[in-house]
Amino acid sequence: MKVAVVGLGVAGLSICARLALAGHEVFGFEQFEPMHTHGSSHGDTRIMRMTPGEGDVYVKLARRAGDLWRTWEGLAGQPLIEWTGGLMAGPQGSPFVEACVRMSKRPAAALRGDAIHPLTRGYIALPYDWDAFRQEDSGVIAADATRAFLLRRAPRWGAKLYHGLKIEGSIDGPSLVINGDKRDFDAVIVAGGAWGARLLPEFAGRLAVKRRVVGWFKTENPRLLPVICVDNEVGVYGMPSPRGLYKLGLHSVGGATDPDNVREPDDDDAAQLGEQVEMLLPKHDPVPVRMARCLYTVTPDEHFLIAPSAAHERVLMFSACSGHGFKYAPVFGELAEEWLNGKPSPELEAFGLSRRGDVNRLGSVKS
Ligand SMILES: Cc1cc2nc3c(=O)[nH]c(=O)nc-3n(C[C@H](O)[C@H](O)[C@H](O)COP(=O)(O)OP(=O)(O)OC[C@H]3O[C@@H](n4cnc5c(N)ncnc54)[C@H](O)[C@@H]3O)c2cc1C
Structure with a gap:
Protein backbone atom coordinates (compact mmCIF):
# COMPACT_ATOMS: atom_id res chain seq x y z
CA MET A 1 0.00 0.00 0.00
CA GLY A 66 10.91 -4.79 25.30
CA ASP A 67 11.56 -7.47 22.67
CA LEU A 68 11.57 -4.89 19.90
CA TRP A 69 13.91 -2.58 21.81
CA ARG A 70 16.42 -5.47 21.83
CA THR A 71 16.03 -5.82 18.06
CA TRP A 72 16.51 -2.08 17.60
CA GLU A 73 19.63 -2.19 19.78
CA GLY A 74 21.01 -5.02 17.64
CA LEU A 75 20.36 -3.05 14.46
CA ALA A 76 21.70 0.18 15.95
CA GLY A 77 24.84 -1.60 17.17
CA GLN A 78 24.59 0.18 20.52
CA PRO A 79 22.55 -0.06 23.72
CA LEU A 80 19.47 2.18 23.67
CA ILE A 81 18.32 1.38 27.22
CA GLU A 82 20.33 1.40 30.44
CA TRP A 83 18.63 -0.73 33.10
CA THR A 84 19.16 1.36 36.21
CA GLY A 85 16.12 0.05 38.12
CA GLY A 86 13.37 2.34 39.33
CA LEU A 87 11.64 3.60 42.43
CA MET A 88 7.89 4.12 42.25
CA ALA A 89 6.77 6.15 45.25
CA GLY A 90 3.83 7.99 46.73
CA PRO A 91 1.96 8.82 49.92
CA GLN A 92 0.71 5.84 51.93
CA GLY A 93 -1.97 3.98 49.96
CA SER A 94 -0.96 5.53 46.62
CA PRO A 95 -3.06 3.74 43.98
CA PHE A 96 -0.17 4.03 41.52
CA VAL A 97 2.33 2.31 43.82
CA GLU A 98 -0.27 -0.34 44.71
CA ALA A 99 -0.87 -1.00 41.01
CA CYS A 100 2.88 -1.34 40.39
CA VAL A 101 3.15 -3.91 43.20
CA ARG A 102 0.11 -5.82 41.94
CA MET A 103 1.25 -5.92 38.34
CA SER A 104 4.84 -6.83 39.15
CA LYS A 105 3.70 -9.66 41.44
CA ARG A 106 6.77 -8.96 43.60
CA PRO A 107 5.41 -7.76 46.96
CA ALA A 108 8.86 -8.28 48.52
CA ALA A 109 10.09 -5.21 46.64
CA ALA A 110 7.57 -2.98 48.47
CA LEU A 111 9.30 -0.62 50.91
CA ARG A 112 8.57 2.25 53.24
CA GLY A 113 9.88 5.72 52.54
CA ASP A 114 12.38 5.65 55.40
CA ALA A 115 14.25 2.75 53.77
CA ILE A 116 15.12 4.77 50.68
CA HIS A 117 17.65 7.20 52.18
CA PRO A 118 20.06 4.47 53.43
CA LEU A 119 19.40 2.28 50.37
CA THR A 120 20.51 5.06 48.03
CA ARG A 121 23.35 6.22 50.33
CA GLY A 122 21.54 9.46 51.01
CA TYR A 123 21.03 10.44 47.37
CA ILE A 124 17.25 9.99 47.39
CA ALA A 125 14.97 10.90 50.30
CA LEU A 126 11.25 10.23 50.70
CA PRO A 127 8.87 11.07 53.56
CA TYR A 128 9.33 8.26 56.09
CA ASP A 129 5.78 6.91 55.89
CA TRP A 130 5.46 6.88 52.07
CA ASP A 131 5.06 3.72 50.05
CA ALA A 132 7.83 2.87 47.64
CA PHE A 133 8.37 0.04 45.23
CA ARG A 134 11.59 -1.09 43.62
CA GLN A 135 11.31 -2.09 39.97
CA GLU A 136 14.40 -3.79 38.58
CA ASP A 137 12.90 -3.70 35.09
CA SER A 138 13.01 0.09 34.78
CA GLY A 139 15.70 2.15 33.16
CA VAL A 140 16.67 5.01 30.91
CA ILE A 141 16.15 5.22 27.17
CA GLY A 205 -11.61 18.64 21.71
CA ARG A 206 -9.74 15.54 22.82
CA LEU A 207 -6.13 16.74 22.51
CA ALA A 208 -4.82 19.54 24.70
CA VAL A 209 -1.30 20.89 24.11
CA LYS A 210 0.66 21.61 27.29
CA ARG A 211 4.04 23.17 27.98
CA ARG A 212 6.41 21.16 30.17
CA VAL A 213 9.91 21.92 31.44
CA VAL A 214 12.65 19.51 32.52
CA GLY A 215 15.85 20.41 34.35
CA TRP A 216 19.26 18.76 34.78
CA PHE A 217 20.84 18.80 38.25
CA LYS A 218 24.37 18.09 39.42
CA THR A 219 25.90 16.59 42.52
CA GLU A 220 29.52 16.62 43.66
CA ASN A 221 29.98 12.85 43.58
CA PRO A 222 27.61 11.47 40.97
CA ARG A 223 26.57 7.82 41.16
CA LEU A 224 24.13 5.80 39.11
CA LEU A 225 20.72 6.31 40.68
CA PRO A 226 17.43 4.61 39.79
CA VAL A 227 14.69 6.39 37.87
CA ILE A 228 11.92 7.74 40.09
CA CYS A 229 8.19 8.26 39.54
CA VAL A 230 6.45 10.03 42.37
CA ASP A 231 2.70 9.98 42.80
CA ASN A 232 2.43 13.45 44.39
CA GLU A 233 0.45 16.52 43.31
CA VAL A 234 3.10 17.64 40.80
CA GLY A 235 3.97 14.14 39.53
CA VAL A 236 7.75 14.27 39.84
CA TYR A 237 9.75 11.96 37.61
CA GLY A 238 13.49 11.71 37.33
CA MET A 239 16.23 9.76 35.65
CA PRO A 240 20.02 9.63 35.47
CA SER A 241 21.32 11.46 32.43
CA PRO A 242 24.71 11.70 30.72
CA ARG A 243 27.65 13.47 32.39
CA GLY A 244 26.56 12.46 35.89
CA LEU A 245 23.52 14.74 35.88
CA TYR A 246 20.04 13.81 37.10
CA LYS A 247 17.10 15.01 35.02
CA LEU A 248 13.84 15.93 36.70
CA GLY A 249 10.42 16.84 35.33
CA LEU A 250 6.96 17.56 36.70
CA HIS A 251 4.29 15.52 34.96
CA SER A 252 1.38 17.69 36.09
CA VAL A 253 2.81 21.25 35.97
CA GLY A 254 2.50 23.53 32.95
CA GLY A 255 -0.28 25.32 31.15
CA ALA A 256 -1.84 25.17 27.71
CA THR A 257 0.32 26.53 24.91
CA ASP A 258 0.41 27.23 21.20
CA PRO A 259 2.93 24.67 19.85
CA ASP A 260 4.37 27.35 17.53
CA ASN A 261 5.00 29.78 20.37
CA VAL A 262 6.23 28.05 23.51
CA ARG A 263 7.68 30.10 26.36
CA GLU A 264 11.34 29.30 27.13
CA PRO A 265 12.17 27.95 30.61
CA ASP A 266 12.43 30.72 33.20
CA ASP A 267 13.13 31.36 36.90
CA ASP A 268 9.69 30.11 37.95
CA ASP A 269 10.37 26.77 36.26
CA ALA A 270 13.76 26.57 37.96
CA ALA A 271 12.18 27.30 41.36
CA GLN A 272 9.43 24.68 40.92
CA LEU A 273 11.91 22.00 39.89
CA GLY A 274 14.43 23.07 42.53
CA GLU A 275 11.84 22.71 45.30
CA GLN A 276 11.37 19.03 44.40
CA VAL A 277 15.14 18.50 44.14
CA GLU A 278 15.62 19.88 47.65
CA MET A 279 13.03 17.43 48.95
CA LEU A 280 13.90 14.30 46.98
CA LEU A 281 17.57 14.60 45.99
CA PRO A 282 19.32 16.06 49.06
CA LYS A 283 22.84 15.65 47.63
CA HIS A 284 22.02 17.54 44.42
CA ASP A 285 22.31 21.27 43.83
CA PRO A 286 18.70 22.54 43.49
CA VAL A 287 19.75 25.09 40.86
CA PRO A 288 19.48 23.45 37.43
CA VAL A 289 22.55 23.25 35.23
CA ARG A 290 20.19 23.72 32.30
CA MET A 291 16.52 23.36 31.42
CA ALA A 292 14.53 22.51 28.29
CA ARG A 293 10.94 22.81 27.23
CA CYS A 294 8.87 20.04 25.69
CA LEU A 295 5.26 19.54 24.61
CA TYR A 296 2.72 17.14 26.04
CA THR A 297 -0.32 16.37 23.92
CA VAL A 298 -2.80 15.31 26.54
CA THR A 299 -6.09 13.45 26.22
C1 LIG B 1 9.10 16.60 28.89
C2 LIG B 1 8.68 15.22 28.42
C3 LIG B 1 9.07 14.13 29.15
C4 LIG B 1 8.67 12.87 28.76
N1 LIG B 1 9.11 11.79 29.48
C5 LIG B 1 8.80 10.55 29.06
C6 LIG B 1 9.35 9.42 29.73
O1 LIG B 1 10.12 9.55 30.68
N2 LIG B 1 9.00 8.18 29.28
C7 LIG B 1 8.19 8.00 28.22
O2 LIG B 1 7.91 6.84 27.87
N3 LIG B 1 7.67 9.06 27.56
C8 LIG B 1 7.96 10.32 27.94
N4 LIG B 1 7.47 11.39 27.27
C9 LIG B 1 6.54 11.19 26.15
C10 LIG B 1 7.20 10.90 24.84
O3 LIG B 1 8.36 11.67 24.67
C11 LIG B 1 6.15 11.14 23.75
O4 LIG B 1 5.12 10.19 23.97
C12 LIG B 1 6.68 10.96 22.35
O5 LIG B 1 7.85 11.69 22.15
C13 LIG B 1 5.59 11.42 21.36
O6 LIG B 1 6.13 11.35 20.06
P1 LIG B 1 5.32 11.86 18.81
O7 LIG B 1 6.09 11.38 17.62
O8 LIG B 1 3.90 11.49 18.94
O9 LIG B 1 5.35 13.45 18.90
P2 LIG B 1 6.44 14.50 18.37
O10 LIG B 1 7.79 14.08 18.74
O11 LIG B 1 6.01 15.84 18.79
O12 LIG B 1 6.33 14.39 16.81
C14 LIG B 1 5.33 15.00 16.04
C15 LIG B 1 5.99 15.54 14.81
O13 LIG B 1 5.01 15.93 13.85
C16 LIG B 1 5.54 17.05 13.15
N5 LIG B 1 4.43 17.74 12.49
C17 LIG B 1 3.32 18.23 13.10
N6 LIG B 1 2.52 18.82 12.18
C18 LIG B 1 3.12 18.69 10.98
C19 LIG B 1 2.77 19.11 9.66
N7 LIG B 1 1.67 19.80 9.43
N8 LIG B 1 3.61 18.79 8.66
C20 LIG B 1 4.76 18.12 8.88
N9 LIG B 1 5.14 17.72 10.13
C21 LIG B 1 4.33 17.99 11.16
C22 LIG B 1 6.18 17.86 14.27
O14 LIG B 1 7.07 18.81 13.81
C23 LIG B 1 6.82 16.76 15.10
O15 LIG B 1 8.16 16.51 14.70
C24 LIG B 1 7.85 12.69 27.63
C25 LIG B 1 7.47 13.79 26.88
C26 LIG B 1 7.88 15.06 27.25
C27 LIG B 1 7.45 16.23 26.43
Missing part, protein backbone atom coordinates in the same frame (compact mmCIF):
# COMPACT_ATOMS: atom_id res chain seq x y z
CA LYS A 2 1.05 3.60 -0.51
CA VAL A 3 1.07 5.21 2.94
CA ALA A 4 1.75 8.81 4.03
CA VAL A 5 2.91 9.49 7.59
CA VAL A 6 2.66 13.10 8.73
CA GLY A 7 5.08 13.93 11.54
CA LEU A 8 8.49 12.36 12.14
CA GLY A 9 8.82 12.36 15.90
CA VAL A 10 9.55 9.01 17.48
CA ALA A 11 6.03 7.75 16.66
CA GLY A 12 6.08 8.70 12.98
CA LEU A 13 9.62 7.38 12.55
CA SER A 14 8.75 4.05 14.15
CA ILE A 15 5.69 3.78 11.90
CA CYS A 16 7.69 4.64 8.75
CA ALA A 17 10.37 2.08 9.61
CA ARG A 18 7.95 -0.75 10.35
CA LEU A 19 5.65 -0.18 7.39
CA ALA A 20 8.58 0.11 4.98
CA LEU A 21 10.05 -3.14 6.36
CA ALA A 22 6.66 -4.80 5.79
CA GLY A 23 6.88 -3.85 2.11
CA HIS A 24 4.62 -0.79 1.97
CA GLU A 25 5.50 2.26 -0.05
CA VAL A 26 6.03 4.80 2.73
CA PHE A 27 6.32 8.60 2.55
CA GLY A 28 7.08 10.47 5.77
CA PHE A 29 6.71 14.26 6.07
CA GLU A 30 8.20 16.50 8.77
CA GLN A 31 7.88 20.27 9.02
CA PHE A 32 11.22 20.77 10.80
CA GLU A 33 14.79 19.55 10.29
CA PRO A 34 15.96 16.07 11.45
CA MET A 35 16.55 15.86 15.24
CA HIS A 36 14.72 19.14 15.87
CA THR A 37 13.76 20.17 19.42
CA HIS A 38 10.26 21.60 18.92
CA GLY A 39 7.94 18.67 19.65
CA SER A 40 7.76 15.90 22.24
CA SER A 41 10.54 13.47 21.29
CA HIS A 42 13.76 15.46 21.70
CA GLY A 43 16.25 15.20 24.56
CA ASP A 44 18.90 12.85 25.87
CA THR A 45 16.74 10.51 27.95
CA ARG A 46 13.31 9.06 28.70
CA ILE A 47 12.12 6.65 31.39
CA MET A 48 11.55 3.00 30.51
CA ARG A 49 9.28 0.96 32.76
CA MET A 50 8.52 -2.62 31.77
CA THR A 51 5.77 -2.93 34.38
CA PRO A 52 3.93 0.38 34.17
CA GLY A 53 1.33 0.72 36.89
CA GLU A 54 -1.00 2.50 34.47
CA GLY A 55 -2.86 -0.68 33.49
CA ASP A 56 -2.62 -4.17 32.01
CA VAL A 57 -2.77 -2.90 28.46
CA TYR A 58 0.43 -0.91 29.03
CA VAL A 59 2.19 -3.86 30.67
CA LYS A 60 1.45 -5.94 27.56
CA LEU A 61 2.56 -3.06 25.36
CA ALA A 62 5.80 -2.68 27.33
CA ARG A 63 6.54 -6.41 27.03
CA ARG A 64 6.04 -6.23 23.26
CA ALA A 65 8.19 -3.12 23.18
CA ALA A 142 18.71 7.07 25.06
CA ALA A 143 16.01 9.14 23.34
CA ASP A 144 18.04 11.18 20.85
CA ALA A 145 20.11 8.12 19.95
CA THR A 146 16.85 6.27 19.24
CA ARG A 147 15.59 9.00 16.91
CA ALA A 148 18.97 9.12 15.16
CA PHE A 149 18.85 5.34 14.70
CA LEU A 150 15.35 5.49 13.18
CA LEU A 151 16.33 8.35 10.87
CA ARG A 152 19.08 6.07 9.50
CA ARG A 153 17.11 2.84 9.51
CA ALA A 154 13.72 3.81 8.01
CA PRO A 155 15.23 5.00 4.67
CA ARG A 156 17.37 1.85 4.52
CA TRP A 157 14.16 -0.17 4.60
CA GLY A 158 12.78 1.97 1.80
CA ALA A 159 10.83 4.77 3.54
CA LYS A 160 11.13 8.13 1.81
CA LEU A 161 11.49 10.83 4.47
CA TYR A 162 11.00 14.52 3.67
CA HIS A 163 12.09 17.16 6.20
CA GLY A 164 11.30 20.88 6.15
CA LEU A 165 7.99 20.11 4.48
CA LYS A 166 4.88 21.24 6.30
CA ILE A 167 1.60 19.54 5.41
CA GLU A 168 -1.22 22.05 5.47
CA GLY A 169 -4.38 20.98 7.35
CA SER A 170 -7.05 20.05 7.51
CA ILE A 171 -6.62 16.64 5.95
CA ASP A 172 -9.68 15.59 4.01
CA GLY A 173 -9.41 11.94 3.03
CA PRO A 174 -6.34 9.86 2.17
CA SER A 175 -4.64 12.59 0.18
CA LEU A 176 -2.25 15.43 1.05
CA VAL A 177 -1.52 18.77 -0.53
CA ILE A 178 2.27 18.79 -0.97
CA ASN A 179 3.88 21.96 -2.30
CA GLY A 180 0.55 22.91 -3.87
CA ASP A 181 -0.07 19.53 -5.53
CA LYS A 182 -2.67 17.07 -4.32
CA ARG A 183 -1.26 13.57 -3.92
CA ASP A 184 -3.33 10.49 -3.22
CA PHE A 185 -2.41 7.65 -0.90
CA ASP A 186 -4.07 4.42 0.18
CA ALA A 187 -3.83 5.58 3.79
CA VAL A 188 -2.67 8.60 5.77
CA ILE A 189 -1.38 8.35 9.35
CA VAL A 190 -1.23 11.57 11.36
CA ALA A 191 1.55 11.34 13.96
CA GLY A 192 1.72 15.11 14.31
CA GLY A 193 2.05 15.30 18.10
CA ALA A 194 1.04 18.74 19.40
CA TRP A 195 0.02 19.82 15.88
CA GLY A 196 -2.09 16.71 15.24
CA ALA A 197 -5.47 18.32 15.88
CA ARG A 198 -4.67 21.09 13.36
CA LEU A 199 -4.36 18.40 10.73
CA LEU A 200 -7.47 16.54 11.88
CA PRO A 201 -9.66 19.14 13.64
CA GLU A 202 -12.35 16.59 14.52
CA PHE A 203 -10.00 15.47 17.35
CA ALA A 204 -9.35 19.00 18.66
CA PRO A 300 -8.71 13.95 28.97
CA ASP A 301 -7.89 10.57 30.54
CA GLU A 302 -4.16 10.83 29.65
CA HIS A 303 -4.26 7.59 27.69
CA PHE A 304 -3.25 7.34 24.03
CA LEU A 305 -5.63 8.18 21.24
CA ILE A 306 -5.24 6.01 18.16
CA ALA A 307 -8.39 6.22 16.09
CA PRO A 308 -9.49 6.52 12.47
CA SER A 309 -11.16 9.70 11.31
CA ALA A 310 -14.96 9.47 11.47
CA ALA A 311 -15.16 10.94 7.97
CA HIS A 312 -12.42 8.86 6.30
CA GLU A 313 -11.63 5.38 7.55
CA ARG A 314 -8.23 5.30 5.78
CA VAL A 315 -7.00 8.29 7.81
CA LEU A 316 -5.64 7.51 11.28
CA MET A 317 -4.97 9.83 14.21
CA PHE A 318 -1.96 8.41 16.06
CA SER A 319 -1.46 10.36 19.29
CA ALA A 320 0.71 8.45 21.74
CA CYS A 321 1.95 11.12 24.10
CA SER A 322 0.30 12.43 27.27
CA GLY A 323 3.86 12.32 28.56
CA HIS A 324 4.46 8.58 28.62
CA GLY A 325 4.71 7.26 25.06
CA PHE A 326 8.42 6.97 24.31
CA LYS A 327 8.93 3.63 26.05
CA TYR A 328 6.43 1.96 23.69
CA ALA A 329 7.89 3.49 20.51
CA PRO A 330 8.94 0.21 18.86
CA VAL A 331 5.35 -1.08 19.04
CA PHE A 332 3.87 2.01 17.37
CA GLY A 333 4.88 0.70 13.94
CA GLU A 334 3.23 -2.63 14.70
CA LEU A 335 0.02 -0.95 15.86
CA ALA A 336 -0.10 1.10 12.66
CA GLU A 337 0.44 -2.07 10.64
CA GLU A 338 -2.39 -3.85 12.48
CA TRP A 339 -4.70 -0.95 11.69
CA LEU A 340 -3.60 -0.89 8.04
CA ASN A 341 -4.31 -4.61 7.74
CA GLY A 342 -7.70 -4.26 9.45
CA LYS A 343 -6.48 -6.58 12.22
CA PRO A 344 -8.23 -5.90 15.52
CA SER A 345 -6.02 -5.83 18.61
CA PRO A 346 -6.74 -5.18 22.30
CA GLU A 347 -4.36 -2.20 22.17
CA LEU A 348 -6.11 -0.53 19.24
CA GLU A 349 -9.41 -1.10 21.02
CA ALA A 350 -8.10 0.31 24.31
CA PHE A 351 -6.77 3.48 22.66
CA GLY A 352 -9.73 4.01 20.31
CA LEU A 353 -12.64 6.38 20.73
CA SER A 354 -15.10 3.84 22.18
CA ARG A 355 -12.79 2.87 25.01
CA ARG A 356 -14.80 3.88 28.04
CA GLY A 357 -14.91 0.35 29.53
CA ASP A 358 -11.19 -0.24 29.07
CA VAL A 359 -10.12 3.13 30.34
CA ASN A 360 -11.93 2.55 33.61
CA ARG A 361 -9.47 -0.26 34.24
CA LEU A 362 -6.47 1.91 33.42
CA GLY A 363 -4.69 3.80 36.16
CA SER A 364 -3.24 7.26 36.47
CA VAL A 365 -0.37 8.01 34.12
CA LYS A 366 3.28 8.71 34.91
CA SER A 367 6.21 9.47 32.55
